[in-house]
Amino acid sequence: MLDTNKTDERLGILVNDHLTAIGINTPTTERIHEEGHRKIERIQEHYKSILQILGMDLNDDSLQETPNRCAKMMVKELNWGLLPENFPKCTTVNNKMHYDEMVIEKCSVNSTCEHHLVYFGSLHNRDLGCWVAYIPNEKVLGLSKLSRIVEYFAARPQIQERLTEQISAALEFILDTKDVAVVIKAQHFCVLTRGVKDPDSYTVTSKMKGIFMSDPIARSEFMSLTR
Numbered sequence: 001m002l003d004t005n006k007t008d009e010r011l012g013i014l015v016n017d018h019l020t021a022i023g024i025n026t027p028t029t030e031r032i033h034e035e036g037h038r039k040i041e042r043i044q045e046h047y048k049s050i051l052q053i054l055g056m057d058l059n060d061d062s063l064q065e066t067p068n069r070c071a072k073m074m075v076k077e078l079n080w081g082l083l084p085e086n087f088p089k090c091t092t093v094n095n096k097m098h099y100d101e102m103v104i105e106k107c108s109v110n111s112t113c114e115h116h117l118v119y120f121g122s123l124h125n126r127d128l129g130c131w132v133a134y135i136p137n138e139k140v141l142g143l144s145k146l147s148r149i150v151e152y153f154a155a156r157p158q159i160q161e162r163l164t165e166q167i168s169a170a171l172e173f174i175l176d177t178k179d180v181a182v183v184i185k186a187q188h189f190c191v192l193t194r195g196v197k198d199p200d201s202y203t204v205t206s207k208m209k210g211i212f213m214s215d216p217i218a219r220s221e222f223m224s225l226t227r
Contacts, residue, residue, distance in 0.1 A: 002080045002155070006148070011174070012087025018173050024165045026156055032082050036075050043071035078112050081155030088148035090174050092139040102218075104133040104225055105146040113190050114157035120188040120203075121154070128185045128202060131226045134171055135179035135211060135218075146171075160184055160205050168207040178210035181219075183226045 019025035047067035048058060056063055080086050109130040110121035122128035132146045153166045168182045183206045191201050211218045 002076075002086055004086075006089050007086050008089040009085040009087070011090060012084035015087060015170050015173060016084040019166060019169055022169060024162060024169060026082065026158070026162065026166075028082060039075045040068070040071045043074055044068050047071060079156050081152045086152065086155075088145060088152055090141060090145045090149065092141050092175065095136045095138055095140050099136050099140065102133050102135055102222065103140070103143075104131060104222070105143055106131050107147040107150045109150055109154050109163075109184055109186060111154035111156070111158045111160075111163060111186075113188060114159055116190040116194070117157065118189040118193070120158075120160065120186050120190070122185070123187055125187070128187060130167070130185075131181075131183045131222075132167065132171065133181040133212070133222050134175055134177055137175065137177040137179070139175050139177070141171075141175055149174075160186055160188075160203055164205040164207050168209060172209060179212060180207075180209045181212040181222050182207045183223070185226075 016025065044067045047070045051058060051063065051066065058064060058067070107130045108122050108124070109128075110119070112118065113120050122130070130150045132150065134141075149170055150167055153163055153170070164182050164184050168180050171180045171182075172178060183204065185202055185204050187202045191197075191203075192199050208219060212222055213219065
C-alpha cells in the first residue's frame with residue numbers, strides 16, 4: 001500500500017530515467033502526471049459507459065457507486081507505481097561490517113496483467129512470490145525496502161518478464177552492485193479463469209546478474225533457496 005511519507009521523488013526520477021535509458025521502462029505518456037482527482041473523474045465515466053453497454057442498470061443501489069469505486073481503485077490502489085514520485089525511500093548504509101555473502105528476501109507480489117487487466121501474483125501462496133538477492137559491495141539496503149521496490153513496480157499494468165527486469169535493474173542502480181538476482185513465481189488469472197483455464201499453472205521468470213550469472217555455485221545456492 002502506498003505510504004506517501006515513505007517515498008523519494010528524486011530517487012524515483014533517477015531510477016525511472018535509468019530504466020528508460022536501458023529500454024525496460026513501462027510504456028507511458030505524459031498523461032500519467034495528470035492530477036489524481038481528474039483521472040478518477042474521467043475513468044469513472046468510462047466505467048459507467050462500459051457497464052451500460054453490457055446492459056447493467058446503474059440505477060440499482062448495488063451498482064450506483066461501482067464506476068466511482070473502480071476508478072478510485074485504478075488510480076489509488078492498483079496503479080500508483082506508474083508515478084516516479086511514489087518510489088519508496090531506499091536509504092542505504094555503508095557496508096561497515098564487510099558482509100560479502102548473499103542477502104535474500106522473499107516478498108509477496110501482486111500486480112495487474114497489462115494484456116487483460118486482471119490480477120497476477122502470489123495469491124498468499126507460500127510457494128509463490130518474488131525472491132530478491134544481492135551480494136553487498138559498499139552499500140546495504142534495509143530488508144523492508146526490497147519488498148517496497150517489488151510492490152512499487154508491481155503497482156502498475158505489467159507483464160511478469162518486465163517486472164522481473166525492472167526490480168533487478170533498480171536494485172543494481174541503487175546498490176551499485178552487479179551481483180543481483182530476482183526470481184518471480186506467480187499465478188495469472190488470465191490463464192486461470194479465461195482462455196485455457198488452467199488452475200494448476202504458474203509462471204516463473206528470473207534475472208541473474210554478476211556472480212549469480214557467472215558462478216554456477218552461487219547461482220545454484222540461490223535457486224535452491226527459491227525452491
